[in-house]
Amino acid sequence: MARWQPGTRERLQAVSLRLFAEQGFERTTVAEIAAAAEVTERTFFRHFADKREVLFAGQEDFVAMFLDPVRTAPADTPTIELVSRALEGTAAFFPDERRAWSRRRQPIIDSEPSLRERELGKLATLTVRIGEALRERGVEEPGATLAAETAVTVFHLSFQQWIAPDEDRSLQAIARERLDALTALVTPSQNGRTGRS
Amino acid sequence: MARWQPGTRERLQAVSLRLFAEQGFERTTVAEIAAAAEVTERTFFRHFADKREVLFAGQEDFVAMFLDPVRTAPADTPTIELVSRALEGTAAFFPDERRAWSRRRQPIIDSEPSLRERELGKLATLTVRIGEALRERGVEEPGATLAAETAVTVFHLSFQQWIAPDEDRSLQAIARERLDALTALVTPSQNGRTGRS
DNA sequence: GTCTATAGTGCGATAGAC
DNA sequence: GTCTATCGCACTATAGAC
Incomplete structure (x- = not known):
């Protein structure tokens, strides 16, 4: 299976917005977001400098x-x-x-x-x-x-x-x-x- | 307000400003500040909700x-x-x-x-x-x-x-x-x- | 891709001030 | 006794270092 899927960045944004809306920003961990988007935490931080930044792309x-x-x-x-x-x-x-x-x-x-x-x-x-x-x-x-x-x-x-x-x-x-x-x-x-x- | 040693809050502010000016904000840890002000880290966070807040009292x-x-x-x-x-x-x-x-x-x-x-x-x-x-x-x-x-x-x-x-x-x-x-x-x-x- | 330093939290214990 | 500042320790998550 493909190790790399296109649209990772957009998927992370969409997943983040959904989880933040459902559970709140602080109660959502980067680990959860990464898991839901099927990437590692490290990948999240490669796309966004910090957890907040995902909302301001x-x-x-x-x-x-x-x-x-x-x-x-x-x-x-x-x-x-x-x-x-x-x-x-x-x-x-x-x-x-x-x-x-x-x-x-x-x-x-x-x-x-x-x-x-x-x-x-x-x-x-x-x-x-x-x-x-x-x-x-x-x-x-x-x-x-x-x-x-x-x-x-x-x-x-x-x-x-x-x-x-x-x-x-x-x-x-x-x-x-x-x-x-x-x-x-x-x-x-x-x-x-x-x-x- | 301080019973044990007066002026804890002011001391933390002064020490923070000095250390931030000398070493930079990120390169200064709360542990350092607390040590220099002769309190524990926990006391720092009692007075200031986070590390940044010490500059905005x-x-x-x-x-x-x-x-x-x-x-x-x-x-x-x-x-x-x-x-x-x-x-x-x-x-x-x-x-x-x-x-x-x-x-x-x-x-x-x-x-x-x-x-x-x-x-x-x-x-x-x-x-x-x-x-x-x-x-x-x-x-x-x-x-x-x-x-x-x-x-x-x-x-x-x-x-x-x-x-x-x-x-x-x-x-x-x-x-x-x-x-x-x-x-x-x-x-x-x-x-x-x-x-x- | 793994490891770790550090920010920041929760809670119980302690000790002076009143 | 009450109140509140401080401590101590265990703990999590972020964010950066390696």
């Missing part, structure tokens, strides 16, 4: 879709428009077909502080990458980092709403709404806030 | 100083002004005397991805707490969470600048500048296309 593709609209925008595009375009890129990465999968995965992440931390770490990596892309376009600090943080924050909040139980709007629609809300926040009225001297 | 005091200005503000204070006040609270928690200590700790955190993740997790907790405080004041969603994210993001970026090598302005001054930059980012038309910077 595919990050690079996501980063690319976030960054691409930034890189291909016309030269004189205002920074806020670049943020807006990046958010449209995320919406393309998360079409409605993905919503069910995301809804299944999120409760697992939310149930474990260490998984939340990893999720935040991934978002922070994304922030750094967008900051780099913006600086490459000539956006200067601290505006570039601030814009990058804004983009990722709006994405994150929008994503959370996107997978909320009663939500059926597209990620793009939600992101646009959140970005408008941010504008309203910092400019509460036409005359603005009074002297923060 | 005192979070509650910080959260309190962040939230207090929000809670005590006049009833009709605009949300953005609450954000501004919260940022002033952080500046009070990080006076210039703390800067040297923060500068010593940050490179340790930055050197280890797992410590960065923990730091982000702490900031996320802070975000949740501010969001609660804002909702208690009647700020409605999604504005409350958005404002909370904004406050924490601006704090984080400002803090990073505050401990930068050549920086000598107060945290409050930096935070004010960053908040203004955010306003300029999302309302480019009022200041011209490229913002102020």
